[in-house]
Structure formats: structure tokens, C-alpha cells
Amino acid sequence: MGDLYVGVDGGGSHTRARLRDASGRRLGEGRASGSNLELGIPVARAAVLAAIDGALREAGLGPQDYRRLHAGLALASAELPECYHAFLAEPLPFAEVRLTSDAFGACLGAFGGEEGAILIAGTGSVGLIYQGGRVRTCSGRGFPISDLGSGAWLGLRALQSALLSHDGILPPSVLATRLLHHFGGDQAQVVAWASHAIPADYGRFAPWVLEAAQDGDALAIALRGEAIAALSTLVGGLIQMGAPYIALLGGVGQALAGALTAQYPDHLVEPAADAMEGALLFIQHKELPCLHP
Amino acid sequence: MGDLYVGVDGGGSHTRARLRDASGRRLGEGRASGSNLELGIPVARAAVLAAIDGALREAGLGPQDYRRLHAGLALASAELPECYHAFLAEPLPFAEVRLTSDAFGACLGAFGGEEGAILIAGTGSVGLIYQGGRVRTCSGRGFPISDLGSGAWLGLRALQSALLSHDGILPPSVLATRLLHHFGGDQAQVVAWASHAIPADYGRFAPWVLEAAQDGDALAIALRGEAIAALSTLVGGLIQMGAPYIALLGGVGQALAGALTAQYPDHLVEPAADAMEGALLFIQHKELPCLHP
Structure with missing residues (x-):
């Protein structure tokens, strides 16, 4: 019964989880509704658990395997210190949890854990630079005051x-x-x-x-x-x-x-991989910077 | 005790009234807070009365002279039929009242009662054309969906x-x-x-x-x-x-x-005169088109 790794990408309307074993084999995926931390910590927590449960189910596993799980969570609004700390104050039942923003998760996925930068233009728009071990964002403060080109x-x-x-x-x-x-x-x-x-x-x-x-x-x-x-x-x-x-x-x-x-x-x-992969890298590589050390 | 004419220009934050006698002599001016009809009919009505009272006071006159008054009112939102009819359903104590929009009042003032067009760019922006006896507006539907260049x-x-x-x-x-x-x-x-x-x-x-x-x-x-x-x-x-x-x-x-x-x-x-003059023309020239005949 070896270690399991799950990467979660959570935005305003969707949460997606991807489960891999220690050798990197893909075991399953799950989906749930939004887990942007500004939706409320209980809402986000429930969506994260639901998406992970879905991935476990697809892998033929269940809640009894929670304690094998190392969870990397890349959730929208984790860049806000109060959201970050409030979420981690209510720990999940896993072996390990590490939290970062969905944007940094996307950047880590896009560059395979190496330094780089992303520009996300979906409903909103935000830029993120990961360089010199430091993460900076620009624009992305919401519509209409920001988010040009979104x-x-x-x-x-x-x-x-x-x-x-x-x-x-x-x-x-x-x-x-x-x-x-x-x-x-x-x-x-x-x-x-x-x-x-x-x-x-x-x-x-x-x-x-x-x-x-x-x-x-x-x-x-x-x-x-x-x-x-x-x-x-x-x-x-x-x-x-x-x-x-x-x-x-x-x-x-x-x-x-x-x-x-x-x-x-x-x-x-071109991005190398998606934000779930970024979240998996985030839980596996402790040298990757924490947004709120 | 001859006829008196008052022209009122009412927007979202200010109402201004100008009083003239039948020969066109300027007798006084008054000011009050906003009388945009969307602020509510009682609010708009009170502001119009306060501005007119100010003009009468400056002229050494008072409420006893209301019945000598022919009032041309150019008030914001009078272009909306429901606002127009609701305002006129509660008549003012004057000899005569005629209501139109602040934009049409401004156009009449700018062109001395002749046909023409205006583009108002203040907090909002709106265009108005008075041509062939007909009044049309464009843009001016509010921010951020409209009012470009405002x-x-x-x-x-x-x-x-x-x-x-x-x-x-x-x-x-x-x-x-x-x-x-x-x-x-x-x-x-x-x-x-x-x-x-x-x-x-x-x-x-x-x-x-x-x-x-x-x-x-x-x-x-x-x-x-x-x-x-x-x-x-x-x-x-x-x-x-x-x-x-x-x-x-x-x-x-x-x-x-x-x-x-x-x-x-x-x-x-260049505009010939302001919207108060347009409102004065509106009450004195009955052939000028009514927005809601």
C-alpha cells in the first residue's frame, strides 16, 4: 500500500483532481463544482474532497485510502493570505496537504515545475511570473477595473x-x-x-x-x-x-x-501540461516556493 | 401682474431655474438638488419647486405668484414614458406646465428652438437629433454598457x-x-x-x-x-x-x-444658449414636439 499523489485544480466553477501513484502512473480523475476559496472555506473544502473522491473511485479506491494521499491543491484565491490560512486551519484527512494558487499551479504545469510565466485569459485575465524563486502576479484584479483582454x-x-x-x-x-x-x-x-x-x-x-x-x-x-x-x-x-x-x-x-x-x-x-500536473509537482517538490511562507 | 416664464433644467445632481417676464427680461435664478425623474417623482417635484422658489425669491416674488407662472421643465428621464406620465399626474400649482427631457431642453437651447443635434458628454454620454419635427436619441444607455467617451x-x-x-x-x-x-x-x-x-x-x-x-x-x-x-x-x-x-x-x-x-x-x-433657455422656449412655443404626445 504505497503512497498516492493527487493534484487538484480549483477555480470558480470547476474543481478537477488527478490521481497518480508513486511511480507516476495515472490512476483516475474526478470533478466537482467550484473551489475558489472566496466561495467560502466549507464550500471549497467539500468540492476538493468530492473531486478527490471521484479520482479515488475511478481508481477502485476509497476514503480508506485517504491516509496514503499526498495532496497538492492549486485553488483560486489561495494567493490571498486570509483565504490561504483559513483553508489550512481546517486540515484534510490526508497524509499531507500543500496549498497554492490555481495560477501558480497552472504555471508549474505549463513549465514542468521550472521557472516561467503564464498569461491566463479566460473570463478574467491575469499574468504570473515565477522567476528567481519568487512568484509575482500582475493585472487580474477583476472586471471592470482590471482583466483587460479577458x-x-x-x-x-x-x-x-x-x-x-x-x-x-x-x-x-x-x-x-x-x-x-x-x-x-x-x-x-x-x-x-x-x-x-x-x-x-x-x-x-x-x-x-x-x-x-x-x-x-x-x-x-x-x-x-x-x-x-x-x-x-x-x-x-x-x-x-x-x-x-x-x-x-x-x-x-x-x-x-x-x-x-x-x-x-x-x-x-505551448504549456507542457495542465494545472493538475502543476499541483502534483507542487506536492512532490518541497523546494517549490510557498505563497505564504 | 403679467405672465411669468420659468425654464428648469434638471439632472441627476442639480436643478436650475431661470425666470423671465413676458418681455424676456431675466428676473432671477434658483438652484436645488437633482430632479432626475428616476430619483422618484416626489424628490424631483420638490427639487423643481425649490429651484423655482429660489428664482422667484431673487426676483422679489414668492408662492403668491405661482399662478402667473408658465413653467417649461427639461428633466432627466422625462424621455421614459412612465416617468413622464407619473410626474404630470401630480400637477404643479402653476398656470401651465410643459415637460420634456433635459437633453431635448439642451438641444432647443443650443439651437434657439430650431432643429439641430447635440452630443452631451458629462458623467454619461448621449446623442440627440431633432430633425423633421422628430426627436431621436442614440447611445446614452448608462455605464458600462453604453456612454462611451463619457x-x-x-x-x-x-x-x-x-x-x-x-x-x-x-x-x-x-x-x-x-x-x-x-x-x-x-x-x-x-x-x-x-x-x-x-x-x-x-x-x-x-x-x-x-x-x-x-x-x-x-x-x-x-x-x-x-x-x-x-x-x-x-x-x-x-x-x-x-x-x-x-x-x-x-x-x-x-x-x-x-x-x-x-x-x-x-x-x-457652439451652443447658442443653455438648457434653461431651451426649457423657456419649450413652454413658449407649443409647436415644439412633445416627447409623449
């Missing part, structure tokens, strides 16, 4: 532009027509919706922009250009801050990786 | 950029330093502030941008350029929609009038 930001720009097209100020556009049609063709419904929309609501329209841009819609192409410019500013900033290599992650980041790599061919690289 | 929008862009400068992603900037300093040099305070900031809060930083741009700060100049581009799109849209002449109003509009007039020398004109 899905939420792209969705907002699309709706702003769709309303201007509806008014006749911007030319007609397939994207604008689709967006207005989604709101029953009634601009007042867009306004009512916006009064209580959260970033994820805006972000849902980002794929609409990217799709319409591929179909040749001029407005969508212009908005995609704006997103590329915003992410290019962040990539350029990360390089300026000393990042040697940068992996682009997240749905929007992946979709725009081609255009950005053309701009920074010497700096942008 | 003070709120410019303030948001400034704070977004200040955070990127703080991170080292954008170059150092006097404007960025000033903004961070306002928040005690602590980016976390900006984030906390943003979580409950309303458009007027963002708009308060727009003059900081325009001032720093005049002082030659590169970031501020770039942001001013963005605002000019956004307002230029709106001006171009109004021309496209058939507006022959456009007056630029509002603090941001006035500040950027020079740059925009250089782009549209044949279309941008």
Missing part, C-alpha cells in the same frame, strides 16, 4: 458595439444582429440585463465574437483586434518584468495564441 | 491604466502615480473602491486625465485620444443619421470640443 471585457465591448450598431452609429454587423436578437431585438432588455450582469455573464459572449470574426464579420474582427492588442500589452509587460517564456492559457488566450505568438515568437510557448 | 468611461480607463502602470506593465506616469496616491498607494484599495463605485465616482477622475494631458503626461494624452476617438465615432454617427449641425455639451464634451471641431469643422457648432 472574456468578460470582450463580451462588454461586443455589447457596447452592438448597441451602437443598433443605433445606426456603427455599421450593420452579423455579430451585432446576433447579440440584439439574443435579447429579443430589444435594446432595453440589454440595458436591464446589464444592470445585474456579473463578469461571467459578459464572458459568455466572448466566443460569439471569436466565431463571428472567423466568419469575417468586420465588427467582430475589430473587437478581436482590440483583445489581441490588450493581451499583447500584458505579454509585453510580462517580458518587460523579466519573464523569459510565457504560456498563454484560458479560453480567450488559447483562441488568440496564434496571433500573439506571431508578435512574440521568441517568448510565447 | 467622464465615467474616461475615469475607468484611467484607473485600469493606473493599475497596469503600478504593475510595471505600462510605463510610469504622473497621472497613474496621482491616482494610486489618491488610494493611499494601495492597489487593493482601488479594487475595494471599485466593488461599489457608481458612474459618478468614476467620472470624478475624468478632469484628472484632462489636466494631466495638458501637462504632457503620455498616458493621459493617450487616454484623451481614446475619448476623442469615441466621441468622434458618436459625432460621425449623428452626421450619418442626418444631423446637419451638432453642439457639444457637458464637461468632457466642452473640454474636447477643440479637437473634435478640428475633425468636423463643417458640423460642430
Whole structure:
């Protein structure tokens, strides 16, 4: 009955766990709802346990194997000291637990535990540099004050532009027509919706922009250009801050990786592996820096 | 004891009234807090009365002269049918009352009652065209979904950029330093502030941008350029929609009038008079269109 290793990647809406044995053999995976620590420690703790239970189940194992488990947890908001300490104050029933942020987990996965940098552009956007044994982040403070080039930001720009097209100020556009049609063709419904929309609501329209841009819609192409410019500013900033290599992650980041790599061919690289692998590296390599030593 | 005419211009934070006699002689002015109809009908009604009372007082008159008064009211949100009808359902004690929106009042003032168009860029931004006896508006649906080029929008862009400068992603900037300093040099305070900031809060930083741009700060100049581009799109849209002449109003509009007039020398004109004069014209010329006939 040897040691088991589990890597957990937890964000706002999903938690994923991957189980390996001491030789590195993949035994199983599990999923659960979000474990961003800002959802509340009990919520995050339950989601982490549920995802790990799923991975154990797939491996033909169960709670009786908890004490064999070395768990690396890469959870959103673990970069906040109060969240980090509150989570670890309620220990899990495993042999060992080590906690870091989902962004650092993603960076470790992308660079196989070596130093590097990532730019995540999903619903939000955030840059992280791991260099000289130190972890720094930039941008990523939430929408609308930050997170430029993110899905939420792209969705907002699309709706702003769709309303201007509806008014006749911007030319007609397939994207604008689709967006207005989604709101029953009634601009007042867009306004009512916006009064209580959260970033994820805006972000849902980002794929609409990217799709319409591929179909040749001029407005969508212009908005995609704006997103590329915003992410290019962040990539350029990360390089300026000393990042040697940068992996682009997240749905929007992946979709725009081609255009950005053309701009920074010497700096942008493909991620080696995902954040679950990063979390596995984090529990196996104690020399990797702790965010709150 | 002849007829008296009062023109009232009411927005979200201020209400202003100007009193004239039948020969057009200016008798007095009064001020009160906001009378945007969305603040609630009783609130708006009280502010309108207070502003008119102030104008009567300055003229050596008082409530005994109410029945001599013909009141033209140009109040924000009167373009919304439900607000318009709710306000008029509780009549004022004057000889006559006629209600329209602050934007149409501003347009009538700017063009001396003739047809024309305005672009107001203050905390928000909105375009209005009065042409062929018909009034149409564009943009102006609130921040952040609309109101591009407005003070709120410019303030948001400034704070977004200040955070990127703080991170080292954008170059150092006097404007960025000033903004961070306002928040005690602590980016976390900006984030906390943003979580409950309303458009007027963002708009308060727009003059900081325009001032720093005049002082030659590169970031501020770039942001001013963005605002000019956004307002230029709106001006171009109004021309496209058939507006022959456009007056630029509002603090941001006035500040950027020079740059925009250089782009549209044949279309941008100085306003002839203010919205109180527009409201006076509205009560004196019954042929001027009612927003909700």
C-alpha cells in the first residue's frame, strides 16, 4: 500500500483532481463544482474532497485510502493570505496537504515545475511570473477595473458595439444582429440585463465574437483586434518584468495564441501540461516556493 | 401682474431655474438638488419647486405668484414614458406646465428652438437629433454598457491604466502615480473602491486625465485620444443619421470640443444658449414636439 499523489485544480466553477501513484502512473480523475476559496472555506473544502473522491473511485479506491494521499491543491484565491490560512486551519484527512494558487499551479504545469510565466485569459485575465524563486502576479484584479483582454471585457465591448450598431452609429454587423436578437431585438432588455450582469455573464459572449470574426464579420474582427492588442500589452509587460517564456492559457488566450505568438515568437510557448500536473509537482517538490511562507 | 416664464433644467445632481417676464427680461435664478425623474417623482417635484422658489425669491416674488407662472421643465428621464406620465399626474400649482427631457431642453437651447443635434458628454454620454419635427436619441444607455467617451468611461480607463502602470506593465506616469496616491498607494484599495463605485465616482477622475494631458503626461494624452476617438465615432454617427449641425455639451464634451471641431469643422457648432433657455422656449412655443404626445 504505497503512497498516492493527487493534484487538484480549483477555480470558480470547476474543481478537477488527478490521481497518480508513486511511480507516476495515472490512476483516475474526478470533478466537482467550484473551489475558489472566496466561495467560502466549507464550500471549497467539500468540492476538493468530492473531486478527490471521484479520482479515488475511478481508481477502485476509497476514503480508506485517504491516509496514503499526498495532496497538492492549486485553488483560486489561495494567493490571498486570509483565504490561504483559513483553508489550512481546517486540515484534510490526508497524509499531507500543500496549498497554492490555481495560477501558480497552472504555471508549474505549463513549465514542468521550472521557472516561467503564464498569461491566463479566460473570463478574467491575469499574468504570473515565477522567476528567481519568487512568484509575482500582475493585472487580474477583476472586471471592470482590471482583466483587460479577458472574456468578460470582450463580451462588454461586443455589447457596447452592438448597441451602437443598433443605433445606426456603427455599421450593420452579423455579430451585432446576433447579440440584439439574443435579447429579443430589444435594446432595453440589454440595458436591464446589464444592470445585474456579473463578469461571467459578459464572458459568455466572448466566443460569439471569436466565431463571428472567423466568419469575417468586420465588427467582430475589430473587437478581436482590440483583445489581441490588450493581451499583447500584458505579454509585453510580462517580458518587460523579466519573464523569459510565457504560456498563454484560458479560453480567450488559447483562441488568440496564434496571433500573439506571431508578435512574440521568441517568448510565447505551448504549456507542457495542465494545472493538475502543476499541483502534483507542487506536492512532490518541497523546494517549490510557498505563497505564504 | 403679467405672465411669468420659468425654464428648469434638471439632472441627476442639480436643478436650475431661470425666470423671465413676458418681455424676456431675466428676473432671477434658483438652484436645488437633482430632479432626475428616476430619483422618484416626489424628490424631483420638490427639487423643481425649490429651484423655482429660489428664482422667484431673487426676483422679489414668492408662492403668491405661482399662478402667473408658465413653467417649461427639461428633466432627466422625462424621455421614459412612465416617468413622464407619473410626474404630470401630480400637477404643479402653476398656470401651465410643459415637460420634456433635459437633453431635448439642451438641444432647443443650443439651437434657439430650431432643429439641430447635440452630443452631451458629462458623467454619461448621449446623442440627440431633432430633425423633421422628430426627436431621436442614440447611445446614452448608462455605464458600462453604453456612454462611451463619457467622464465615467474616461475615469475607468484611467484607473485600469493606473493599475497596469503600478504593475510595471505600462510605463510610469504622473497621472497613474496621482491616482494610486489618491488610494493611499494601495492597489487593493482601488479594487475595494471599485466593488461599489457608481458612474459618478468614476467620472470624478475624468478632469484628472484632462489636466494631466495638458501637462504632457503620455498616458493621459493617450487616454484623451481614446475619448476623442469615441466621441468622434458618436459625432460621425449623428452626421450619418442626418444631423446637419451638432453642439457639444457637458464637461468632457466642452473640454474636447477643440479637437473634435478640428475633425468636423463643417458640423460642430457652439451652443447658442443653455438648457434653461431651451426649457423657456419649450413652454413658449407649443409647436415644439412633445416627447409623449
